Amino acid sequence: MQLSFDKGSENYDFNSKLQKIISDEMLSFFFQEFESLKKKVSLLDLGCGTGEISKKLNEKLNLKTIHLVDISKKMIEKSMEKFKDDKVVYDHNDFDYFDNFKDYDLIVSNMSIHWSNDIVKLLKKILNSIKKDAVVLLSFPNSMSLRDLKKFQKKFVNDFPNILHFSNIFDCKKIYFKQKELIHEERFESILDFLKNLRKIGANVSNKKLISFKDLISLRRDKSSVKIRFNISCIFFRKI
Numbered sequence: 001m002q003l004s005f006d007k008g009s010e011n012y013d014f015n016s017k018l019q020k021i022i023s024d025e026m027l028s029f030f031f032q033e034f035e036s037l038k039k040k041v042s043l044l045d046l047g048c049g050t051g052e053i054s055k056k057l058n059e060k061l062n063l064k065t066i067h068l069v070d071i072s073k074k075m076i077e078k079s080m081e082k083f084k085d086d087k088v089v090y091d092h093n094d095f096d097y098f099d100n101f102k103d104y105d106l107i108v109s110n111m112s113i114h115w116s117n118d119i120v121k122l123l124k125k126i127l128n129s130i131k132k133d134a135v136v137l138l139s140f141p142n143s144m145s146l147r148d149l150k151k152f153q154k155k156f157v158n159d160f161p162n163i164l165h166f167s168n169i170f171d172c173k174k175i176y177f178k179q180k181e182l183i184h185e186e187r188f189e190s191i192l193d194f195l196k197n198l199r200k201i202g203a204n205v206s207n208k209k210l211i212s213f214k215d216l217i218s219l220r221r222d223k224s225s226v227k228i229r230f231n232i233s234c235i236f237f238r239k240i
Helices: 002-008 017-033 052-060 073-082 119-129 191-199 213-221
Strands: 041-046 063-070 088-092 106-110 135-141 175-188 226-239
Touching: 002 073, 002 191, 017 052, 017 106, 017 135, 017 175, 017 226, 041 052, 052 063, 052 073, 052 106, 063 073, 073 088, 119 135, 175 191, 191 213, 191 226
Parallel strands: 041 063, 041 106, 063 088, 106 135
Antiparallel strands: 135 226, 175 226
16 A cells, blocks of 8 residues: 555645545535634644645644654655644654544544544544544545446445444544535546546555456456546544
8 A cells, every 4th residue: 555655646736636625625614613723733634645634724723733644655755845844743654553642632534544444443542542622524435435336347446434334433422523425426438547547646555355367357348438426424523
């Protein structure tokens, strides 16, 4: 995974159209809850990529510290170009192994946390660690995504988290929880063109079993256009 995102880092900002759309929607969702946030805030960005969403938050909030975490060293290096002060910590790390969530007022992850080896386990760890009034803001493609693909085409795309599996995580007595679903549709000339588009940002890593040679032949022969529909879960929660 690290190698793929390292390769995608060079032109990530240019090619990450969907990620930018969702980040803007997610921030709009966030600021509906917090029209003004006067106090100084410690920010943690999980799977930060090139640091784009943290840069936007830095322009709108009074951030005292920014901690950027990403599995890709090259992505971290790209994020360094966007910040000019010493309040930013750059952390080349797998967020599944990050533990120090209690130090942050705001934790964000835009279109990244679905890469976790166990997203439910990770969310439980975050919820059990964060302090009172800490806010977590997440976006990720959910399991309703890519439903329009043919059965054999789905072998080449990743499985995404089922939002229904999160219902037992959130204790309503301790967590204020709000969810919004966003839909993004795009058409490609073939499934192969779609996969090549993912490769541009390093998101062509598979979380499924190895693809057979027969499947690869079928992929190359399939010239039919495809409608790609992503169902994106945008989740806001605050510990109370």
